[in-house]
Amino acid sequence: MGSSEFYGIATLGYITAMIVYITYLVVKIEGIGKFATSITVLSFVSQTIAFMLRWVEAVQAGSRSLWRPPISDLYESIIFFVWCLILGYLIIEFKYKNRSLGAFVTPIAGLALAFIEMSGMSKSIEPLVPALQSNWLLAHVTMSFVAYSTFALSFATGLMYLIVNTGKKTEPAYIFWTVTLSILVVLLVAMGIDFLSFRVMASSQQEFIKSYLLKASFANPSTGIAVLSWVIAIGFTLIVWNYGYALKKILLSFNLTPGILDEITYKAIAIGFPVFTLGGLIFGAIWADQAWGVYWSWDPKETWTLITWFCYAFYLHARFMRGWRGNKVAIAAVLGFVAVIFTYLGVNLLLSGLHSYGEM
Amino acid sequence: MDNSKASKKTIIDRIWDFFASIKLAAVIFSLIALSSIIGTIIEQGGEAEKNLQVLTKLFGASLAPSIYRISESLGFMDMYHSWWFMFFLVMFTANLVICSIERLPNRLKAVRQPLKPLPLEKFGSYAIKNEIRIKTEPSGLKDSLRNAIKQIGFNAREVSENGTTQFYSQKGAFGRLGVYATHLSIILILLGAVIGVFFGFNGFLNLPEGYTSEVAYSRKGGTAHPLGFSIKCIDFDVEYYKDKDMPKDYKSWLEVIKDGRIVKKQMIEVNSPLRYGGYTFYQSSYGMMPNPQGVFILKAISKSGKEKIVNTGLNGTFTIPGTKIKGEITDFSPALAFRKDGSTFTYNQMMTNPAIKISFTNSGKKLYSGWLLKRYPQTWDLPEGNRVEFIDYWGAQYTGLQVRKDPGVWLVYLGCLIMSAGLYSAFFVSHKKIWVALLPDGKKGSKILIAATVNKNRLSFERNIDKLTSILTKQA
Ligand code: HEM
DSSP: OOHHHHHHHHHHHHHHHHHHHHHHHHHOOHHHHHHHHHHHHHHHHHHHHHHHHHHHHHHHTTSSOTTOOSOOSHHHHHHHHHHHHHHHHHHHHHHHTOOTTHHHHHHHHHHHHHHHHHHTOOOSOOOOOGGGOOHHHHHHHHHHHHHHHHHHHHHHHHHHHHHHHOOOTTOHHHHHHHHHHHHHHHHHHHHHHHHHHHOOOOSSHHHIIIIITTTTTTTOSSHHHHHHHHHHHHHHHHHHHHHHHHHHHHHHHTTOOHHHHHHHHHHHHHHHHHHIIIIIIIIHHHHHHHHHSOSOOOOHHHHHHHHHHHHHHHHHHHTTSTTOTTHHHHHHHHHHHHHHHIIIIIIIIIIHHHHTOOOO | OOHHHHHTOOHHHHHHHHHTOHHHHHHHHHHHHHHHHHHHHSOTTOOHHHHHHHHHHHHOTTTHHHHHHHHHHTTGGGGGGSHHHHHHHHHHHHHHHHHHHHHHHHHHHHHHSOOOOOOGGGGGGSSEEEEEEESSOHHHHHHHHHHHHHHTTOOOEEEEETTEEEEEEEEOGGGGGHHHHHHHHHHHHHHHHHHHHHHOEEEEEEEETTOEEEEEEETTTTOEEEEEEEEEEEEEEEEEOTTSSSEEEEEEEEEEEETTEEEEEEEEETTBOEEETTEEEEEEEEEEOSSOOOEEEEEEEOTTOOEEEEEEOTTOEEEOTTSOEEEEEEEEESBEEEOTTSOEEEOOSSSSBOEEEEEEEETTEEEEEEEEETTOGGGSBOTTSOEEEEEEEETSEEEEEEEEEOTTHHHHHHHHHHHHHHHHHHHHOOOEEEEEEEEEETTTEEEEEEEEEESSOHHHHHHHHHHHHHHHHHHO
16 A cells, blocks of 8 residues: 555544534544543554655656645645644643643644645646755744644634633624634535535646636526525534624533633644744744745745734734633634644735736 | 823934834744735736736736736835835834843843742642651751752752752753844844845856856846856766666756866755855856867777777767777757657757767778667677767756855854754743742651643643652652
């Protein structure tokens, strides 16, 4: 078996784990929780093997040098992100002896993997152009993704914090989390429907965005289906909004107090922020300086990295501001991760589409 | 807040307070972030047409022109150089400086203050505390207690008074200064960037193989900028991935000449530039000369192993050493490809697959002719066992150099270094304090009181304290 088979097993495993974790959250049967953890651990092992194999395959094919782990292109970096995310999650599950977080973290992994499958991004091992053969770049990409995965964790726990810490339906923080959660679920489902109806796969990201993404639902050529999708999405959001407190009860029954969730959110960001600063900003700037002779050029990717950095600096400072503890800080953590997603995907997909230049 | 005091504040005090507020920082963060978002949607310094097109996509054809006009007059087309973005940066810096000055003295005092022994009655009021009773006299426990404290990593001071001994120690106090180092580093980076903008040079130089230049050309307007020395391109070469036209590496061999002497010689490649006299030369691109008048460099090797280096042009001739076989270069292609029927064509004008056609004769008698490809050594062997290696077509390509001078870059790097250290100590160094008192308990026993505080990562510190306890109880 080669790396792609092991990646395949891991992908399937994580998606299954996601379903089992969510089931566990609802039915709260200990055995199901243990099953979810076992699947996650096995998939993680499988992914680790796949990572090693891909490394070996790249060296054998003569496309990469021995010192170049497979974290170089879009596909490899998203896979690596999932790996870090799951590792971080397993550490938290072990440390806090609480499995309910799994139901919130695994869907993020699921979204990332679904995105890979559908967007038809190249999975083959491509040789690297000279500018990309840099150790600074390697450190930059690796550390950025370690940081992104801690931010993803803080996103999940930040959202959970809002769930357990809000009660009134008219509270802005309550509306915020119900809408965010709904968008997440609706996107996941819509992408699943795209997948089922097109069995795509696009040959490039631009094509994916233009011709497939959400074309089975919101962007359907048939107005009827598009309108229906919006109606269902809005209806779903209203249901989540109306019955959201049920989720609060469930989480509280898992002994998840706002205190613990705030602590995990802060710790994840406190690890992610310095790593992101060093790897994402500083090493990125050094690489650009070495390769192009400019450490900062305000290109959209750099600028969005800076915006993300400001979001998390904002989060950290907000904790010092009087009256800002609690919901507002958690909202900042959730929005920070939205900026991360945009930095990574939005810049490549939307902005470059807008400017019609650049490739992935 | 005392109102009477607030009303007595001078205007300077008010300005100071305004800038010392962390709320202002949050506002500035948001302003910079929001305006930067616009800066990534509108292409900076891009063509007007293109940005108009972008705005049309976003707002529709009817609104786009007026939105464009408004954005342009506000400087959004080149916003990172606009007056208001500069204003944000100045506000940011002022806020950062004043906020830090406001808090630093207190923080410094707190960090410098030596730890004092703790009055016994206060031991119980600490969040991390413990009490152990052991059936040994205090005098017999002192050494092992000292050792145990050392084992968990503290170098404790010791005071004895009225039969009570107290050990106390702190670690990681400097971590509390990390935040200030981080803030200082941001100022350094901004300063370095400003110096770079005002005193730096950003240019390029396309240098053909064998040529020397005393100037580089500015990116803004292309004016010649004297370097104060000359730079020469000795050679340039591209290496490709096997059987692909994707470059794996490209390199230039450069020479720096000052006052007629060669002062530096270096091979540069992407990601590894040459630095001299404050300037940095980066390998950024390459290209073909319009009408190349290059030299073919070949190595002719006879069957018996005799070698000769040949430098010649198109239609030039050479002989294989020790034989009467003569070759003539009759054709050149920068990028040779074969059709299915065996005929040849040139598939691009870059030197992706350089090839020369050579006709061989023996004592005037026509032998054969064929193509030699630089990238494919298997084409170099001749039928009789002789060999002609195609080493280079020299003088046909130019190397594209990015030329930079940035006198502020070291400040930026220093800032980065300080920021890394600052963030490390702000987030990963915890300030730990520990007090351990040893006092008599009953006739032949001792009581050990432990009190400790830590500002972060409490769990691991508590584990440390537990270890201390278990060492002590085991030894007793
Ligand atoms: C307008 C500029 C800024 C101002 C006025 C400001 C002010 C402050 C203040 C007053 C504190 C609290 C210090 C304390 O008493 O513990 C703080 C903490 C901090 N600042 Fe800033 N800051 C600014 C910009 C930044 C930026 C851009 C960063 C990005 C690296 C940053 C990173 C930090 C960090 C990491 C902390 C510590 C937070 C924690 O321990 O959770 N600051 N800042």
